[in-house]
Amino acid sequence: AQRVTQPEKLLSVFKGAPVELKCNYSYSGSPELFWYVQYSRQRLQLLLRHISRESIKGFTADLNKGETSFHLKKPFAQEEDSAMYYCALIRLTGGGNKLTFGTGTQLKVEL
Amino acid sequence: SAVISQKPSRDICQRGTSLTIQCQVDSQVTMMFWYRQQPGQSLTLIATANQGSEATYESGFVIDKFPISRPNLTFSTLTVSNMSPEDSSIYLCSARGGDYNEQFFGPGTRLTVL
Numbered sequence: 001a002q003r004v005t006q007p008e009k010l011l012s013v014f015k016g017a018p019v020e021l022k023c024n025y026s027y028s029g030s031p032e033l034f035w036y037v038q039y040s041r042q043r044l045q046l047l048l049r050h051i052s053r054e055s056i057k058g059f060t061a062d063l064n065k066g067e068t069s070f071h072l073k074k075p076f077a078q079e080e081d082s083a084m085y086y087c088a089l090i091r092l093t094g095g096g097n098k099l100t101f102g103t104g105t106q107l108k109v110e111l
Numbered sequence: 112s113a114v115i116s117q118k119p120s121r122d123i124c125q126r127g128t129s130l131t132i133q134c135q136v137d138s139q140v141t142m143m144f145w146y147r148q149q150p151g152q153s154l155t156l157i158a159t160a161n162q163g164s165e166a167t168y169e170s171g172f173v174i175d176k177f178p179i180s181r182p183n184l185t186f187s188t189l190t191v192s193n194m195s196p197e198d199s200s201i202y203l204c205s206a207r208g209g210d211y212n213e214q215f216f217g218p219g220t221r222l223t224v225l
Contacts, residue, residue: 044154045215046214046215086154096167101153104153
């Protein structure tokens with residue numbers, strides 16, 4: 001079964017500290033993985049996707065097929081990074097490609 | 112990018128009644144979806160809304176409980192039928208399209224069933 005696991009419900013870090021939000025997946029095939037973010041009182045939005053291999057707002061995520069992981073990292077946390085982060089996987093079905101989400105990690109950046 | 116609006120933004124309903132949620136996208140998209148986010152939980156896909164045909168439901172969701180319409184490429188409705196308190200949740204409309212096949216989300220409809 002295709003599954004996304006985010007082991008931490010809450011992660012608290014101090015401003016300026018490094019951040020790593022963990023994501024592991026199970027998928028038979030070549031996965032397409034994403035990180036979505038939801039800031040307070042805002043809608044869910046795409047942060048980054050592994051295919052583009054880009055850095056958004058200082059965040060990066062590398063797909064590690066050996067460890068089946070797609071951890072989200074940022075070297076120096078900022079207060080505005082406080083939000084809910086969801087790791088997601090595209091799964092192929094007979095009815096088309098569908099996004100499966102992890103349970104999410106609430107990131108709290110403290111001053 | 113696609114901007115998605117939903118109506119209503121929130122509602123409080125009585126047990127046994129039904130509520131229809133509307134979703135409007137500002138551009139033509141290839142796929143539209145409905146998700147549920149129960150308190151403290153992740154997003155769960157309810158169904159894929161297909162234009163001009165019956166929606167494709169995920170395991171655990173049925174048409175009688177969650178009838179869905181998609182009359183054109185930019186509009187869809189989700190009805191939550193015969194509601195019970197367990198249906199209290201945030202319902203999210205989502206759409207995929209554009210050059211990068213990105214998936215966008217609406218602001219959600221917060222439903223409380225008494």
